[in-house]
Amino acid sequence: MSRHRIVRGMDYNDEYDGYDDVYGHSVDDDCVSPTDQQWLYDRARGQQSMSAFIKKNKNIEEEAEDDDEDDDDEAYQKARRDSENFQMPELDDIAQAKLSSCVDEVRSVVGDAVSERRIVETSMRFDYDIQKILDDILNEETNKKEKEKRPQKLKLNATTPATKSSTTPKPTPTKITLSAVKDARRGFDIASPKAPSSPNVSGRNTPVEGGDEAGRGSTTIFKVSKDQAQRNAQQLYEQERATQKSHIHMIVIGHVDAGKSTLMGHLLYDTGNVSQRVMHKHEQESKKLGKQSFMYAWVLDETGEERARGITMDVGQSRIETKTKIVTLLDAPGHKDFIPNMISGATQADVALLVVDATRGEFESGFELGGQTREHAILVRSLGVNQLGVVINKLDTVGWSKERFQEIVHKLKSFLKQAGFKESDVSFTPCSGLTGENLTKAAQEPALKAWYEGPNLLEVIEHFKVPERAIDRPLRMSVSDIYKGTGSGFCISGRIETGALCVNDKVLVGASREQAQVKSLSMDELTQTSVFAGDQVSVTLAGIDVNNITVGCIICDPQMPIPVTTRFQCRIIVFNVKVPITMGYPVLLHHQSLIEPAVVCKLTASIHKSTGEVVKKKPRCLGQNSCALVEVETSRPICIERYSDFKELGRIMLRVAGVTIAAGMVTKIR
Numbered sequence: 001m002s003r004h005r006i007v008r009g010m011d012y013n014d015e016y017d018g019y020d021d022v023y024g025h026s027v028d029d030d031c032v033s034p035t036d037q038q039w040l041y042d043r044a045r046g047q048q049s050m051s052a053f054i055k056k057n058k059n060i061e062e063e064a065e066d067d068d069e070d071d072d073d074e075a076y077q078k079a080r081r082d083s084e085n086f087q088m089p090e091l092d093d094i095a096q097a098k099l100s101s102c103v104d105e106v107r108s109v110v111g112d113a114v115s116e117r118r119i120v121e122t123s124m125r126f127d128y129d130i131q132k133i134l135d136d137i138l139n140e141e142t143n144k145k146e147k148e149k150r151p152q153k154l155k156l157n158a159t160t161p162a163t164k165s166s167t168t169p170k171p172t173p174t175k176i177t178l179s180a181v182k183d184a185r186r187g188f189d190i191a192s193p194k195a196p197s198s199p200n201v202s203g204r205n206t207p208v209e210g211g212d213e214a215g216r217g218s219t220t221i222f223k224v225s226k227d228q229a230q231r232n233a234q235q236l237y238e239q240e241r242a243t244q245k246s247h248i249h250m251i252v253i254g255h256v257d258a259g260k261s262t263l264m265g266h267l268l269y270d271t272g273n274v275s276q277r278v279m280h281k282h283e284q285e286s287k288k289l290g291k292q293s294f295m296y297a298w299v300l301d302e303t304g305e306e307r308a309r310g311i312t313m314d315v316g317q318s319r320i321e322t323k324t325k326i327v328t329l330l331d332a333p334g335h336k337d338f339i340p341n342m343i344s345g346a347t348q349a350d351v352a353l354l355v356v357d358a359t360r361g362e363f364e365s366g367f368e369l370g371g372q373t374r375e376h377a378i379l380v381r382s383l384g385v386n387q388l389g390v391v392i393n394k395l396d397t398v399g400w401s402k403e404r405f406q407e408i409v410h411k412l413k414s415f416l417k418q419a420g421f422k423e424s425d426v427s428f429t430p431c432s433g434l435t436g437e438n439l440t441k442a443a444q445e446p447a448l449k450a451w452y453e454g455p456n457l458l459e460v461i462e463h464f465k466v467p468e469r470a471i472d473r474p475l476r477m478s479v480s481d482i483y484k485g486t487g488s489g490f491c492i493s494g495r496i497e498t499g500a501l502c503v504n505d506k507v508l509v510g511a512s513r514e515q516a517q518v519k520s521l522s523m524d525e526l527t528q529t530s531v532f533a534g535d536q537v538s539v540t541l542a543g544i545d546v547n548n549i550t551v552g553c554i555i556c557d558p559q560m561p562i563p564v565t566t567r568f569q570c571r572i573i574v575f576n577v578k579v580p581i582t583m584g585y586p587v588l589l590h591h592q593s594l595i596e597p598a599v600v601c602k603l604t605a606s607i608h609k610s611t612g613e614v615v616k617k618k619p620r621c622l623g624q625n626s627c628a629l630v631e632v633e634t635s636r637p638i639c640i641e642r643y644s645d646f647k648e649l650g651r652i653m654l655r656v657a658g659v660t661i662a663a664g665m666v667t668k669i670r
């Protein structure tokens with residue numbers, strides 16, 4: 001009896017409507033089928049693979065673009081640093097050039113502690129005289145008086161005051177050195193956060209009329225403790241974690257029924273992470289329901305509905321310890337209805353295990369006939385996962401056939417290369433999650449032992465490299481869950497993408513820019529005093545209404561806030577579109593755990609996949625397998641980063657009617 005009776009009972013013609021022309025076509029040994037050409041990147045046709053696309057985008061900032069875009073970029077730089085939707089004044093070309101070089105020069109001295117608006121205003125006021133501008137900015141008292149006297153010449157969006165500084169010693173501009181300025185900045189009397197007039201006033205759940213009134217454009221730099229402001233996160237990390245094992249998050253992906261939960265459940269049991277008593281209970285209970293073959297899957301499929309329906313619906317989480325690592329396992333749902341959950345899980349992952357069912361006909365339906373093997377692999381790669389362990393599972397059903405193993409490896413190798421995985425970062429392991437063959441011990445089954453001498457699954461996991469963590473960057477944490485804690489305040493959970501977070505730290509929450517205080521931190525239910533980039537954590541927050549925080553929002557450093565915007569430019573690769581993308585195309589934007597309705601509001605240019613050169617400015621539409629610069633607009637403000645600034649927060653995915661139509665990287669924030 002199939003575990004997925006209900007799913008299998010579905011009308012797949014309806015279910016996979018829309019996938020026909022993208023997913024489910026074979027990559028043959030030597031050639032790609034004609035329909036695959038629509039979305040796979042065929043080098044033979046002079047087009048670039050996704051790997052090249054992704055590689056290319058790593059240097060996106062350095063790419064030359066057309067003149068219009070250069071102008072836009074100036075605007076972007078300002079908007080990004082100001083962390084608000086600050087509108088640049090309209091100036092003629094010469095004034096614009098003067099202003100730009102002035103802002104850059106001032107910025108190189110004062111760093112990010114001074115708002116963009118402040119620099120622009122001061123630059124214009126002092127007719128681009130650098131010395132006067134620096135003098136003014138670094139002398140708060142003078143600046144304050146000047147500001148009071150002078151009428152507002154620029155039409156600005158936000159109503160909040162610009163950054164204040166009061167106690168900065170007035171340095172002689174000619175003597176300013178970077179270190180001196182840094183010291184001076186530390187002495188700024190940073191304005192305290194303005195208390196919201198009502199808890200809901202600027203909440204993400206309560207969009208406020210007039211956009212910029214919503215507090216997202218605030219230029220206030222919040223006051224934080226000296227300890228928080230001067231913390232050396234890298235040093236703290238080394239002190240606290242030097243003796244601990246490194247930690248990685250591994251997502252387990254693959255087509256529905258490939259055996260992911262069984263494999264992980266068995267692995268957890270074999271590594272001693274599930275007691276015999278619990279396993280016995282699962283065995284007895286699953287037997288009663290005539291579903292004994294799911295007993296290992298039940299370790300991770302914990303909800304009644306998942307067990308009754310026989311499918312994983314949300315990402316199950318558990319952890320194992322290897323000799324050198326702590327590995328958090330994220331068991332993703334395979335069915336296409338739950339891809340949003342799978343995406344949310346994949347955003348937390350460092351590495352992935354792709355499970356395929358070796359059973360004849362089953363591998364083919366997962367890989368070639370509209371299955372999720374392809375989509376999952378492409379999604380995790382687009383989300384930045386570059387190490388992949390492929391598990392050729394259920395090999396017991398084909399008598400441990402070497403030929404079947406090789407056939408599958410061959411087909412997958414070719415596809416994964418085109419999806420952007422480096423050959424050296426991909427491994428293939430024959431296993432049976434049900435029998436436990438080759439999971440934690442070398443192959444025992446004679447038919448497998450006869451031809452396989454490679455690593456078992458645990459060794460594969462052990463050999464994953466730990467990605468570098470951006471610990472010394474400003475704090476960014478994406479919220480994937482919100483729940484009521486045991487004490488006062490409430491809890492959020494999610495991944496620290498960059499930086500560090502300590503108990504008592506002040507943080508800014510999402511697009512509302514409201515401030516909250518960290519009351520407690522925990523990781524795997526253990527209390528912590530500090531957590532770091534790469535950690536999956538629970539945080540108890542105080543000082544903010546629970547209604548003002550939503551899944552998908554970003555928690556950030558009050559002194560280096562994340563940009564908030566409703567419009568950004570991104571470079572996308574189009575996978576599958578029934579109707580070509582035109583201006584006004586409605587999509588669901590996936591960014592970390594955020595799912596937000598959005599519109600493709602501008603088709604800036606079609607670009608060449610290999611060279612990144614503009615092929616056509618302002619194309620009228622984008623078809624399958626095209627690469628383009630587009631602008632996306634959301635109805636509500638969201639927190640987002642440029643890929644070149646924070647690659648962790650600069651990736652997006654566009655989906656329409658349950659189908660992933662494009663993946664991309666944010667290149668500019670408006």
Ligand SMILES: Nc1nc2c(ncn2[C@@H]2O[C@H](COP(=O)(O)OP(=O)(O)OP(=O)(O)O)[C@@H](O)[C@H]2O)c(=O)[nH]1
Binds near residue numbers: 258311395432
């Ligand atoms: N013969 C055999 N059957 C297996 C193996 N692994 C899993 N199965 C069976 O395959 C079915 C599906 O297994 P699951 O572990 O639930 O599959 P899954 O990939 O987690 O399913 P979703 O998460 O819902 O996509 C169950 O009936 C399992 O007993 C295996 O190695 N060999």
